Amino acid sequence: MNTLIGSLLLAMFLTPKAEAADSVELISRYNGGNYVTATYSFKYMTRDNVELTRNNWEILFEAREDFADHFRVNTVVDDFSFIFDLGEKSCKEINSKYPDEKATRPLVWLAYTDVDPYDLPPTREALVKENHCYLSYNNDSEGTVVTLFHVKSHVKSKSVVLDEIDVLLGSASSPTASLK
Numbered sequence: 001m002n003t004l005i006g007s008l009l010l011a012m013f014l015t016p017k018a019e020a021a022d023s024v025e026l027i028s029r030y031n032g033g034n035y036v037t038a039t040y041s042f043k044y045m046t047r048d049n050v051e052l053t054r055n056n057w058e059i060l061f062e063a064r065e066d067f068a069d070h071f072r073v074n075t076v077v078d079d080f081s082f083i084f085d086l087g088e089k090s091c092k093e094i095n096s097k098y099p100d101e102k103a104t105r106p107l108v109w110l111a112y113t114d115v116d117p118y119d120l121p122p123t124r125e126a127l128v129k130e131n132h133c134y135l136s137y138n139n140d141s142e143g144t145v146v147t148l149f150h151v152k153s154h155v156k157s158k159s160v161v162l163d164e165i166d167v168l169l170g171s172a173s174s175p176t177a178s179l180k
Helices: 003-014 106-111
Strands: 023-027 059-064 067-072 082-088 125-127 132-140 143-155 159-169
Touching: 023 059, 059 159, 082 125, 106 143, 106 159
Parallel strands: none
Antiparallel strands: 023 159, 059 067, 067 125, 082 132, 132 143, 143 159
16 A cells, blocks of 8 residues: 555544534633633634644634624634624524535535625624624635534623534544645
C-alpha cells in the first residue's frame, strides 16, 4: 500500500470522534467565565478541551454590558471565516432542492436551500439573537468547517445556549475532516 494512502487512512481512523451535543452553553469571559467557556469547536464538538483543539476554536461568544452580545468567527491568526444570521427560525426548517445531498455533498445541499447564504453579506461577527439560526463558515490552515446552529436561549452579557448544531463539513468524525 502506498505510504501516503496508508498514512491518510490511519489519520482518519485515529482522529478523535466528535460527539453531537444536544446543546452547549457558552459563558461570557467577562461575566463569570473565561476564554475557554466563551468558545466552542464545531470540528471537535467541545467547549472545554483546549488540548484537543489546540486553542483553535470556530466561534467566540463576546458579551459585556458595554456592547451588544455577538459571535465572532475569526479566532486565530490565519482565520478567513464568516458567519451568517439566517433569521428567526429553527435550523431544522431549512429546506433544500436536493435533500439527499446533505450527507454526501453538503455544500451542494446548502447552495440550493431556501436560505442560500450567497444572497447574504458575509461578516466576521453576528449579533446574538434568540431563536435565530446561523451558518458558520470557518477557514484556516487546519481546514474548513461549515456548521449550522441555533440560539436556544440568551442572557444578555452572561451566556448563550446553542442547539441544533449540525456540522455539515469538517467534523473530526467525518472522513472529509478538512478541505485544504
